[in-house]
Structure formats: structure tokens, C-alpha cells
Amino acid sequence: MLPNPKHKSFPEALRNARKAAGMTQAELSIAADISNVMAGRYERGMHSPEMSTWAKLNKALFAEVNESELEAIIQDDFTEIALGEASVEEIIEELKKRGFAKVTLASE
Template sequence: MHIPAPEEIRSARRRIGMTQAELAKRAGISQSMIARIERGSVDPRVSTLRLIIDVLTTAELPVIIAANLMHAPVESVSPDDSILSAVEKMDKMAFSQLPVLKEGVPVGCISEAAILSAIGEQRNQKGYHPKVRDYMEASFPTVPPEIEIETVVGILEQHHAVLVMKEGRVEGVITKHDLISLIIG
């Protein structure tokens, strides 16, 4: 662990716009201790420095919101599209599911599982040309663009994708794959 000099602590605190009192409260120590550490008049314990560093590091991390991570434009299909066109789009884009949008508003989603079901039924019915609406599933959850990514992570634990909506229209999409960029990026 790098042991910061008193002026490094003061500089980091000021850079993020935090007062000594705020730093002290978040670190669970007194404001007078922060002042003495920054003046260099006390040699703090390593555990105290670790608390201060953790608070400053966390405060410096940028807040990531859905709008920062979403992909746009959103590839989608219409409920009136044929299953065949959905398959072609999914194959071309290498997607396992697509949102179903009607005039920019989500009405469902179509997945590989739903398409396999359609293929099975189509074999038994000559002249049957299924539409996306016949096999679409419930829509992906929606979030506003300004929601913090931690909330989106929680939603993606239960769903394949999240649609980002603004003023009633889909603006973007976030998938589980997109979260990987947060880890490796």
C-alpha cells in the first residue's frame, strides 16, 4: 500500500470537493484527526490511513449511469415481422434475443427458444407463416438513462437485457455482455 504524504491526502480531498468534516464522517474518525494528518503533526496508524484512502478512492470513482453504457441504436423487430426475418436479423447480428418494438415502444421480445418453438409448429402446418407477435415473450425491463449502473446490474441478474427509455421511447439497450466492459475496461 502506498503511504500518502499529508499534502497528497489534502490535495486528493480538495480535488474531489470534500471537506475535512465529510472525509472524517465517511472514514469514521474525527475531523480534528484529519486536520492533524493533513498538517503532518500526527503519524496515523496504517488502519486509519486505509480508511481515509478507501473513502477518497471511492469518492473519486465516476458514477456510471445507464446512458454511459447503453448501445444505440437498438436492433429490434416489429410484432408484424415474420419469424424468418427475426431469425435472419439475429443470425446477422449474432444475438440470441431481440426486443420487439412497435413505433419505438417495447411490446415484447423474441428469443431463440421462441423461434425454435415456432419452427417446430411450422413443420406441422403447411402454408403457415408465423409472425413475431405469435411467439414473442414479455418485454425486457426498462430503465431511465440516468439510473446508476448498480441498479441495472441487479436487474440483469434476472433478465437478458435492459432497455433504456426516455420520454416513452427506447433510446438504447444494455446486455449482460456489456457489463464485461466494466470489468475489463
């Protein structure tokens, strides 16, 4: 099973699993029903998949994957924090995971 997409080892683990399965990025994209460019972006660490896409990647790469186990992991991953309770570091990390490289702050 692939590590959590938020983990720094995810891109390399995805690449290794794809190669072990004998698939190209295009074949993985088709099998996982994702955009044809996203497998490469995930492997290069340019983007991190949502947990639902993470589950699709696992299903495409690992025949023995347990769907109920995937669902349990997905449910455990959702943590809601009120914006007022989140630290600046948590907010920055979440923005990075969502693909933001830069944010412009307007002065009042």
C-alpha cells in the first residue's frame, strides 16, 4: 500500500510501485481514472493526490488491496480544525498540499 500522500516518501513510493507493477504513467492514469498528467506530477512531488485519488492509485497498483482498509484510512485522514485554532504552520502546510506556491496578502 502507498504511504499517505502527505508523507515525503509518497512520490518515490508511487514511482517504485508503478514500475514494480510494470506500468507506464499513462497506463496508471487510465487504471486509476485520473488525468494523464497527474501520475507524473505526483511522482515528481509537484502535487499530492486527495485521499480518494490515493485510494484509486492503490487499487490500480495493488490487486490485493483491501477496500474496507482503504476506506478506514481515508476516514481517519479527515481532521477538521477551526481556522482560529489552526497554527500558521498547519495553514501553510495545507496550502502547500493544495498546490499553492505563493500567496499574496493584502494590507488593510
